[in-house]
Amino acid sequence: MxxxxxxxxxxxxxxxxxxxxxxxxxxxxxxxxxxxxxxxxxxxxxxxxxxxxxxxxxxxxxxxxxxxxxxxxxxxxxxxxxxxxxxxxxxxxxxxxxxxxxxxxxxxxxxxxxxxxxxxxxxxxxxxxxxxxxxxxxxxxxxxxxxxxxxxxxxxxxxxxxxxxxxxxxxxSQVEKKEVERSAGLDYSMPKLFVSSDGYSCEYPRFYRKTEEKLAREQRKLSKMEKGSSNYRKQKLVVARLHEKVANQRKDFLHKESLKLAQMYDRISIEDLDMKAMSKALHFGKSVHDNGWGMFTRMLEYKLQDRGGQLVKIDKWYPSSQICSGCGCIHPEVKDLNVREWFCDWCLEYHDRDINAAVNIREEGSRLRRETEMRESA
Ligand SMILES: [Zn+2]
Structure with missing residues (x-):
């Protein structure tokens, strides 16, 4: 390939x-x-x-x-x-x-x-x-x-x-496709990056948040300065350097996290999210853009491919958070993002919102792969 x-x-x-x-x-x-x-x-x-x-x-x-x-x-x-x-x-x-x-x-x-x-x-x-x-x-x-x-x-x-x-x-690429033995689903989450179907969640480290806060402070300072003045130019450079530092720290972190996952699993399923549309629709503003999810999934994809694994993207309209991963029935009432934990009154399973969604994403990803493989072998 x-x-x-x-x-x-x-x-x-x-x-x-x-x-x-x-x-x-x-x-x-x-x-x-x-x-x-x-x-x-x-x-x-x-x-x-x-x-x-x-x-x-x-x-x-x-x-x-x-x-x-x-x-x-x-x-x-x-x-x-x-x-x-x-x-x-x-x-x-x-x-x-x-x-x-x-x-x-x-x-x-x-x-x-x-x-x-x-x-x-x-x-x-x-x-x-x-x-x-x-x-x-x-x-x-x-x-x-x-x-x-x-x-x-x-x-x-x-x-x-x-x-x-x-x-x-x-x-x-000479990599042979692996038999899938270990698979996971990741549910995109805010302000964390994701929660996995095994309950593992990943959050930006403190030092990263610190640099981000510092950047916001320096940006506020810049906005109060007179444009074109020598102080403004100096401050602009300070802001530019911090911007680059934040971007580099984020990239390093995403590299490490995606590598960890690519080594842990043969198949990882995620929702195919349109981050631009999401930040507009939900007024999340800049934080979604900067969360790095897009960069993270691209890294994950090639790191998995390098090892013979696969990244599966499922439809973004798939109601991953509303399906009970225990019995499969749909609960529209838990659509509300404020519901963090819920109880399925049909199979009596108790759910953490994000982990349940991640399990559904994993299962839907596996189903999609089976479908594709059947089509390919037919
Ligand atoms: Zn159930």
């Missing part, structure tokens, strides 16, 4: 390289905005569309006009056109919220993507070779197997000024 995996590494570009990276961010943004304007104008004038190929052809002309575009990685510019194209496709499919927007220097992400062509990007000992930039020092915190193929790289700079590359690899 062809598998993809992305890894992020810190890089340490020299002054000149930093300068070139900054210029590349600028050129990529320029190309994006230029063709967004062209597309807009073309559409308003004649209802015609400008395709990716049209733009890519025109880019050759633009480069003659704006010669500084030639100084940066040309594939990065093409990728920028791809991103613009994706933004339009997303808009027309109504996947993403709105009409593509112009990228401003302030608010847009400082990043660009480039694709490996004929080995122009190479990972070597302590170095990565990138188009135009040449060799950049890299901190490789893990070994990449020799048969993995480097597909593409995204170069980015965080708001606090650190540089990273996110590298996408492709490889043939």
């Amino acid at each position: 062809i598998t993809h995996r992305a890894y992020e590494f810190r890089i340490y570009p020299s002054r000149d390289q930093q300068d070139l990276i900054a210029r590349t961010f600028g050129c990529v943004r320029l190309v994006y905005n230029y063709y967004l304007a062209e597309k807009k104008q073309r559409y308003e004038e004649s209802k015609a569309t400008l395709s990716y190929t049209d733009c890519a052809k025109d880019l050759t002309r633009l480069k003659k006009e704006k010669t500084f575009l030639k100084e940066v990685d040309s594939i990065a510019l093409q990728q920028s056109l791809r991103h613009l194209d994706d933004a339009f496709t997303g808009f027309f499919k109504r996947e993403k919220s709105g009409y593509p927007k112009f990228k401003s220097k302030r608010s847009s992400r400082r990043s660009y993507s480039t694709v490996c062509v004929n080995g122009n990007i190479r990972l070597e000992d302590g170095k990565i070779r990138l188009p135009k930039l040449g060799e950049v020092r890299i901190k490789k915190h893990r070994e990449i197997p020799e048969d993995w193929i480097l597909k593409s790289v995204t170069v980015k700079q965080t708001p606090s000024g650190k540089y990273f590359v996110s590298i996408l690899f492709e490889y043939e």
Whole structure:
């Protein structure tokens, strides 16, 4: 099975390289905005569309006009056109919220993507070779197997000024599927991360909460400062650093927890939740977004796959919390989130809300897998 995996590494570009990276961010943004304007104008004038190929052809002309575009990685510019194209496709499919927007220097992400062509990007000992930039020092915190193929790289700079590359690899996975002996269901929960069908629950550690509180404090300070003042700029950096710290602590924690589970179970079932919609509907606000459930499930998925296990996603409308896991009858009256424990008057089973839901998720996941396996073998 062809598998993809992305890894992020810190890089340490020299002054000149930093300068070139900054210029590349600028050129990529320029190309994006230029063709967004062209597309807009073309559409308003004649209802015609400008395709990716049209733009890519025109880019050759633009480069003659704006010669500084030639100084940066040309594939990065093409990728920028791809991103613009994706933004339009997303808009027309109504996947993403709105009409593509112009990228401003302030608010847009400082990043660009480039694709490996004929080995122009190479990972070597302590170095990565990138188009135009040449060799950049890299901190490789893990070994990449020799048969993995480097597909593409995204170069980015965080708001606090650190540089990273996110590298996408492709490889043939040799892992054999395991017989499922140990399975679990996880019920997403707030403010904990989840409760498992075995009653194990996972909560962010104290030090993480502490950094989060500190971040909130520093953010309040920032909001009271005069925009553009030197104190404001300094405080902005403090906030940016704390943001990154929170994100890193969370990532570490989620890595550890997902690894633990992937080692414990062969199959894990979860509900296929749409976190964006959930935070809107339930007014949970930022906390759901930041809870890291999406990141956690992605980690869980590939960690299980690496071991021959499987992650099963069940329908988000499955009434996992209302079914009695003892007898299977449905109790609409326990839908209320405030009901933490309840009693089934049919089979006389006593339930913890979250564990009961997790058991139902586990069983529904197993049923779905059996169904798929039967279909596959038929
Ligand atoms: Zn029952």
